[in-house]
Amino acid sequence: MTAVPERVGRVVYEPASSRREVLLATPGLVAVLGGDCTPAVLSRVWAEMSSSSPSLEKVVESIPLLGHDGVASFAVAALEGGDAHPLLVSVVARGDSVVDLYSEDRPPRRFSSQGLQPWHLASFSRVVGIRFASGASIDPVADAPTVSGAELPLVFGAASASSVLWMLDDRHAVVDPGARGGSSGPPPGETARDDIEITLERAPGRRRARHGGPSEEANPPAPKPTRARPCRVRIGSQAPFELHVPVYIGRRPRGPRQTGGDQVMLIEVPSPTREVSASHLLIEQRGREVVVTDLKSTNGTAVTLPGSPRIKLSQGDSIVLPPYSRIEIGDGTVIEILPGAD
Template identity: 65%
Template sequence: MSVPRDTPGRVVYRAASSSGSQLALVAPGLVVVLDGGCSPAVLSRLWLEMSEESTSFEGVVQTIPLLGADAVTSFAVAAWEADGPSSAVFSVVTRGAAIVDVHTADAEPRRFSSQGLRPWHLASFSNVTGLRFAGAPDAEGTTGELAISGDELPLVLGVASVDSVMWILDERQTSVVPRERSRPQTAPAAVDDGEITLERAPGRRTGRHGGAPESEAPAANRGRPSRVRIGTQTPFELHVPVCIGRRPRGPRQLSGDQVILAEVPSPTREVSASHLFIVQRGREVVATDLQSTNGTAVTLPGSPRIKLKQGDSIVLPPYSRVEIGDGNVIEILPAAD
């Protein structure tokens, strides 16, 4: 079965809360969730297969090794087959401890797992409104609606460390159930206008909602800051988010935080005033197109160039390149040694 090279709906994930969590790989029409201990060689081969223009569901599943030193004992794969006026058809494979909650328009949600079948359990589902991927330790039961907390991040194309993943086809079947915070909220601290320029980029900043400075947070809870290079400028560390554009303004929802405003030249006005937003969340760098007029092009390492739609987000591994127009190229670099 060949996979249509498009992704209906949207894919969102809850970032990993601990080491050893799962890995999610998202490509057009495909979502794969693996054990976090999967070897880099397997990830590389799998990503190459998922990135092929003519990839197939069977080819992706068969790329995951079941024997040997690199064997993957637990995984789930879902592929979109077709979409009609009121019907989305998916093929789903599970192995080991992986589970997929399948939500449909005409029946109660079904928790799909391997049930001990070898080498895996395969099924097709029609009228799908959403899928939720998680591991066996996850005890959250299925409900009539997919529940999101508002903490989820979008994933258009790439790899992320996750606790769970949701592929949402029908927003009407999605409910918002905020998760309880692990610590009480405090009054926001007094800040300036919430915006800074590259020249004033700080080495540390006040935590979100007036919490302790992030530089004082335990190192295990955050990744080392990646670096961003805009054009031929000297790379800078991503301690705070950066908004890039012809005449950028920081997103309003971040008014309580500092944000770097990076202005780039655009003589033909291909670059929007506020074009691209980049933020590091834990160990991952996420870029979001800010409803730009001419769009954003992204090239991930070893993958073909893709064009983001207005408002799309994507996880950027090191050495990704982002083009926003008029020759302006943004590069994501690893953390400094």
């Protein structure tokens, strides 16, 4: 089992009151199937995506193409590579599903089956955003990955969706409150699942890129720096504070040796039973992303993302958290990640 690439981004969707498309998401792997797929097919595809060693091929093979359960349209995208290998996005499309791919330094591209049977496969480099659509929901390709700000996140699970966007780099996203959709809540009957605990070790792994070849440029241009609004952090019932500098939290936290103008914040929390380690947790904002790192704590750290199961971090694990995520470090200490102040 290979490691999940560090930059798995985040998936957001507009919920649908009726099952137009079904979104399945795990770290590094996203599938959007036509709403006519049966529960048996969804169960089979999800079992493959959430297995300990999934692959793009196995997921596609788990989707029947003919017979009563045949799925006429679907799209599957997977991250491949990382570390010493170029990060690629491999995409499979069938039927009237389309995938719009946004890159750092080129116009957006629309990928579809182009009438090929049984489906069309291709790989792309330097992708910063992926939008999935099908049938009547297909709009012209937008100039940039656009969100209304009312979409819901999905890290690990399934949902009925009318629009799906996988953002690999939030710096390239455009927020337009007037964008199509903007439902403010989950579909009827769908509730957030926070009673299930998973570990990052159970999150699907990604294989090395099998399509080979270096990225299209040996030295791709560095993205232009953007000034991100600081998110906020709330510990227990205390007033939230803005995340301007890295924050170390624990019974008696100690940050790294400070040099030059480096600054950090040290926050002590009570721990009568010593469930919280001396230096337990690091929270820092990198661009628009909030990264939480367990500092090899004794009892570990648990995080709950909106609409997703509870995840148990192991010693030294890091994870990117969206706003309204919760962090538990022991002895009743709950930390919340909040959006930046207006």
